[in-house]
Amino acid sequence: MPDARLPLFREAPQDVLRRVWGYPAFRGQQADIVEHVCAGGDALVLMPTGAGKSLCYQIPALVRHGVTIVVSPLIALMRDQVDALRQLGVRAAYLNSTLEWRETQEIERACEQGELDLLYVAPERLVTPRFLDLLERSRIALFALDEAHCVSQWGHDFRPEYLQLSILHERFPIVPRIALTATADAQTRADIVNRLNLHGAKLFLSSFDRPNLTYRILSKDAERRQLLDFIRRDHAEDAGIVYCMSRAKVDAIADWLRQQGLDALPYHAGLDSQVRQANQDRFIKAEGVVMVATVAFGMGIDKPNVRFVVHMDPPRSLEAYYQETGRAGRDGLPAEVLMLYGFGDVVQLRQMVEQSDSPANYKRTERQKLEALLGFCETVRCRRQTLLSYFGEDYPKPCGNCDTCANPVETYDGTIPAQKALSAVYRTGQRFGVGHLIDVLRGLATEKVTERGHDKLKTFGCGKDLSKQEWQTVFRQLVAYGFLAADPEGHGGLILTDQAPALLKGQESVRLRKDPAAERKSARGSSRSGYGGGGAVRPRTAPIDLSKEDDELWHALKALRLDLAREQGVPPYVIFHDATLMEMVREKPHDAVALGLLPGVGAKKLERYGDYFLDVILQHT
Template sequence: MDSLFSYSNRDASDDAPGQRPATALEALRTVFGYDSFRGQQADIIDHVVRGGDALVLMPTGGGKSLCYQIPALVRDGVTVVVSPLIALMRDQVTALRELGVRAAFLNSSLGPAEAREVERAMVQGEIDLVYVAPERLVTPRFLDLLDRTRLALFALDEAHCVSQWGHDFRPEYLQLSILHERHPMVPRIALTATADVQTRAEIKDKLGLTDARVFLSSFDRPNITYRVVPKKSERQQMLAFLRENHPEDAGIVYCMSRNKVEDVAAWLNQQGREALPYHAGLPADVREANQDRFIKSEGLVMVATVAFGMGIDKPNVRFVCHLDPPKSLEAYYQETGRAGRDGLPANAWMAYGMADVVMLRQMLEQSEAGDSHRRVERGKLEALLGFCETPDCRRQVLLNYFNETLPEPCGNCDTCLDPVETWDGTVAAQKALSAVYRTGQRYGAGHLIDVLVGNATEKVVQQQHDRLKTFGVGTDLTKVEWQSVYRQLVATGLLTVDLEGYGGFRLTDAGVSVIKGQRVVKLRKDPVLERRRGVHDALRRHTARGGSAGGGSSGEGVSRSGARGALSAADDALWHALKDCRTALAKAQSVPPYVIFHDSTLLEMVAQRPRDHTAFAHLPGVGGRKLERYADAFLEVIRQHG
């Protein structure tokens, strides 16, 4: 039982009933080490502590967990947290125990004796929070256990999993309304970082939260710099970007297929960058081992499919790269939200090309889903393609998808930092569409571009396409520019892919109207040279975030070091020494380094250089338990560096 209860048993006298924090603010200060709440946290927590139901929509890194963890410490009884992934439960429970909170989980990783001990502790009121998977929660055995437990709160984390229209649907979530049916007086809080209007409505309906108060925070993640680049040599593009911006940082690279995941991971290792693969086809023990290494390492890159998802609670992921676009903006927002959870600057980088547009449309049209579902998915895909092709502020486009308006361009995305030129592409579009029509609507971009630029290849001559009126009419643009034209024509629905014939392009009704001169086409001009910028340059153009509750940081920027900003040589040496100290402490306890302290707290140590326990206690993220356990070790490092 040491793995489960050694910590809480050792500190049972400190956490006994009657010793709960008197107020939410007291819990925030003494347990979590923050002086003030962030955003709507105070209102949400007050509402829940008073017994109200709540639906909370808050971006990743916005401090959602505190919205149920603090009520769990203030209210009498056990808080049951429904969480979909074992890894997520384990990481959160580990972090809570490090703070001195009595927490446990119940899932398939426990043996029978361990599970029985958790159940006994629940009934006896010896723990404050228990994390449980939805599959276990709805079993008769667990429901009976709840009937015998004094309950404080039900927290339904990752609530978007209830939506059949969403990207992480879990059918077990549909049964969670049983909690309210059996325990109508116990308040419930449902939380998610990602939900469009349709998904929000489904959460309220399926979970029986129609009367719950809705707390809708801004979906903006101002610390993330969004970048989308045209694919040329995607691996080399990504490697150059990482070497320039994140040579030491941990991050995630998303790929569409399992084979590509393994190939890219192997290639990164060959380039001198430590990387591991993660996808559903790997043995469970390999997946778990790889994820554990990623969580506990400082600079590892995880190359993954979307199977590497919600269980990522690592706060100092400094970048998320997409070598293949996701299927929707909702999925993109969720995946990029795994970067910069600590509030420090981070990058979301995506390479996107013609083949991606074609592939995504093919996958959608070949889906066996019903017509209504495909219509919804088609709308989601159009929104994603519009985001990729926009010449306007990407953050404005992204937030608009979630019905949120950003009044001014953000200044922290590629289209703001390196504004994109637009041009009247009507004539070019007419030429491109005419080439599709005159060649019989059977060919893809490569052959069509050869026709347009007058390249008499063997295939062009064999098909007698060198005799067409469109042969050679496009010499005013380069092949690369024509690739951009065709990509945008497909993305905007002027062309579609023939899935039943030869797989070539076909005109849509909208495309025909362009040929007839009934419609104007505005195109973006892809940047010729990708300019490289450190994230700190971008962040200076955007609003800094404060160092209040839930992981935000007050640091201004990032240079080649990722999170630490443009430090002096002395400060940089201290930063690395503090990280080494954190790593050593984490290894000794077999916990992830961020469980000891977040990067934001280490940066505050560099900035403030506290000399005693009193000063150390005022650092953000230093609660009573961590002050007692770690102050001496870190103060000694600070003293050694002057």
């Protein structure tokens, strides 16, 4: 129960922000959220990754009396956040299965005695009678429900154990709750409110825009080479994540990247748990590691200086795409996201939806989500405008920071090529794959074509004016737009859909996009278009352009940070973020007062690390 003898707040939120985190002011809606929660209000917060969601409950945790209970879905996320908070001098701990029994008892005692500011716990543990009894004996300041989209069956990371969290409101009705997520469409938001009983909560809906991310989508063409070129040209020293659809592909890509001299590691559910944990720890604590992974990797990763995310295969929805690409550039510095996308991916994604055992209403939603994803891939509009529009946000003008802005896509009346493609599918019996159909259209008398008499069809040779790649683009778009579908019997052939006859008979027209030509071999010297972009080639050694002298200082500061982190067994970014190191490079402070004024240099870090970093700065200036 509240103690009337205590002042309402321990400290003003703005003072906590400055003293502990070293930031002079809140960003965006942070101030309004913090004020609302500190005053005891419930909140549902939707804020993009990297916009400072954690501060929205960490600041109230230090302002309000008592301990804040943070419900977090993954052990790695708990550990990283607690490491970072302890570096700031905050009394934080976690309870999970990695702790010894005595450690668990000591943390429970500290919670009960008011010696903790934040306690992180998994949802499974929170709803146990033992933990609920602990809460009854403790003074609770706030419940923070992180990754709240996990409560929704419409969300892409549904976790059944989150459904039990409504017990918090039932058992502790006067303790405020804040639910946070980086991505949730209207349906998922409604589910969060209903399942967590947050009907009276104030909704804080921030812009979904991540202005520091550059979005690129490239038609697959020698995808391994495209990946390698992308990393070597602009991200040779950077940490990044490469997502693949299957475990086998993860292993193959990671092995191949290592053969090319890159520090690459695999991560998927099929690996031994110790191997997975070791690879994840190395990615977090080392510099320049590339993690090749399935979507099993990422939700619990708090690493702010991931400079690129590559999808070797498209995800199943724009929510998943947004969440996964959001792991790049969490520190606000420039980062790139690339998706490689081809005909086979479109067919596979549509098959996965149609062949799923989901109930009819869920399958209908899956189709809608897939249509939105394919529309994003095939759009000729600004990528950022298209993506934000999906989340209900109007972006007024093209962003200038995506591939379709850098290299506007040309479209043409594709009705006649589309009719030829559909006719080839129909006349060959709706049983053959795209390779055979293209051979027929281009008039190639292969053994397979002549054996089946397809060289005698009217469509044989009617498409000689287009190259194999151009026909692949046509077929990909016809599947994406729903005129063609994969054979439901699973024989690999294409069949006409109910939409096809109107286009085939000329009752409907279609505009198609031309994929930008990939200058694969010549691109190394003059263009980045070989992997989906434009602009000069420049091996990047820092997130932004630096002079030679500043680049040397940047590397010296990173080396010092890595040494300090290794001594303590913590990730380098919990010492200082890249963004703070970049401020040191820009400002070159010469004394502790000037260093302490930089964003991200709080009182505790200044005391602990100030002299080390000042020595390096003075040596280089």
